[in-house]
Amino acid sequence: MSSSESSAATLVERVQNFVSENKQAILIGTAAAAIAVGGVAYYASTSSSGSTDLEKGEKKDRKKKKKKTVNDTDGPILEERKPKVQVEDEDDLAKYTSEVVDALPEEERSRIAGLFKAKGNEAYKARDFSVAAQLYTRAIETSPKAEPVFYSNRAACYMNMEPPKHALVVEDCDAAIKLDSNYVKALNRRAMACEALERYPEALRDFTATTLLEKFTNQTTQLAVERVLKTMATKEAQEILKTREPRLPPVTFISAYFAAFRPRPHPTLPENPSTGDRTLLQAFEALDAHDYAHAFSLVNEAIDQDISWVEGKAEALNLRGTFKFLIADVEGAKEDLNESIKLVPSFTQSWVKIASVYMEQSQPEKAFECFEEAIKHNADDPDIYYHRGQVLFIMSKFDEAAVNYTKSTELDDTFVFSHIQLAVAQYKSGLLANAMAQFRRTMKAFPQRSEPLNYYGELLLDQSRFQDAIEKFDKAVEIEKLKIPQNVLPLVNKGLTMYQMDQNVGAAERCCNEALRIDPECDAAVATLAQLNLQQGRIEKAIEYFQKQADLARTETELINALSYQYASTAQIEFSKNYPQLAAQMTAMARGF
Secondary structure (H helix, E strand, O other), X not given: OOHHHHHHHHHHHHHHHHHHHOHHHHHHHHHHHHHHHHOXXXXXXXXXXXXXXXXXXXXXXXXXXXXXXXXXXXXXXXXXXXXXOOOOOHHHHHOOOHHHHHOOOHHHHXXXXXXXXXXXXXXXXXXXXXXXXXXXXXXXXXXXOOOHHHHHHHHHHHHHOOOOOHHHHHHHHHHHHHHOOOOHHHHHHHHHHHHHOOOHHHHHHHHHHHHHHOOOOOHHHHHHHHHHHHHHHHHHHHHHHHHOOOOOOOHHHHHHHHHOOOOOOOOOOOOOOOHHHHHHHHHHHHHHOOOHHHHHHHXXXXXXXXXXXXXXXXXXXXXXXXXXXXOOOHHHHHHHHHHHHHHOOOOHHHHXXXXXXXXXXXXXXXXXXXXXXXXXXXXXXXXHHHHHHHHHHHOOOHHXXXXXXXXXXXXXXXXXXXXXXXXXXXXXXXXHHHHHHHHHHHHHHOOOOOHHHHHHHHHHHHOOOHHHHXXXXXXXXXXXXXOOOOOOHHHHHHHHHXXXXXXXXXXXXXXXXXXXXXXXXXXXXXXXXXXXXXXXXXXXXXXXXXXXXXXXXXXXXXXXXXXXXXXXXXXXXXXXXXOHHHHHHHHHHHHOX
């Protein structure tokens, strides 16, 4: 991973971590904003379920003993009051046939329905769920008006049967929630049943509603939201990647990757070059011109045409393997790079790139084996130590990473990224003075490079030295204006700094939009705009950016992350439509954070 590539990834992560750390306030705030502008007509149920639901009666005793929850191992608790009347035995209840009940006055029918429910509660406690469900059915049939607690209790029975009858749970919870939209336990049961049925959008809808209705007091429900989001996003990401045509990432991303390797001269053509040889040289010329799509096409063409000399074939396979890695064809990249090494075992850059492939596959031990092989062939290649330092850095072994960066600079002190990463590793190790001094030396040694300024600005931002950070980002932006392609990360960093300094949303958005004007595929700018819109309650606009972020995602992990935010935001919109009456409460909560 290059320093610039790492910077982009770190920036996106920093934006999302900022939101993650404040997700409760953001979730409340965005829901409140959506509710306030929704203007959706809503039917507020006047059901009197509370008067027949033990849930309210239990509140008085909460301090005396711990109450069971819907997530207890023996199944959801029943919401029931202890009956005020003596429960009749089953023989006495048997006399209340449909014909007898229909002839009774409403008050008496309500009393008898309560008896059926009480008897159902006894059966439920005895774990005779089938009998309990039948008794709740009789309560539903007997009661002169629909009572949500009867449906919810019967749903609890269906949930605990072997096997569970999840479809019936959903039907009964639908009925309960239609009568009382704030019925949290019914929402939770329906969510669990929908999750079991793999109806994930509905499960997410209900878990989100429950989280907000309970004002974030139930950690289990919050974890359920995250679990369902991950499942949904993972499944969708895998489906998308099955059909998505492989494509190269943005130009700035590719440029950053190639910049992580010291420049080497083009391969020297043999005395009588073949057509494939000449095409290979054209591929390298296109690479120099940052015409990456053409370079990829040409190197494929050169290999098909056949390259006449061994070193040239190794170079071609190295280049094609690099492009395959960039389009996330990890296995194809590994195959080409290994073939390159077979042809020229001392080709250390191919060893280093295979190490990157193994890191992409979460196999660091294999990556280190590749570095050791590279050292055997050329112990003085500074690229080996720089990239081994990057792997150690990713593993949070900052002291060891610093040793490798130092070794790289000792072998070649003209490579700016080794100096930068040494400073960053020192900072991560807590050596603040050393890191700042290293950055100052690097900025002085490389006055025409924007990267030291940009990274130094990030460290200043991390210390909340906002004005100093903006100054460095501005200088980096001015340097980049003279380059093609232009690295827009300093612009995005400046926008994020201005937002964190004084919540200047407008300035932050202007910086990100300018970055996108220069580089329409800058994923860091897209991610930042998505989060800025989310925090301002412009959820539908945020969703548009999350969708774009998903379109730009190169790896499955990146795609899952973007889809998770998109689905979470969609669930909030649905909540706002279903519960507009909570606008005042939610707004008040948002102000409290």
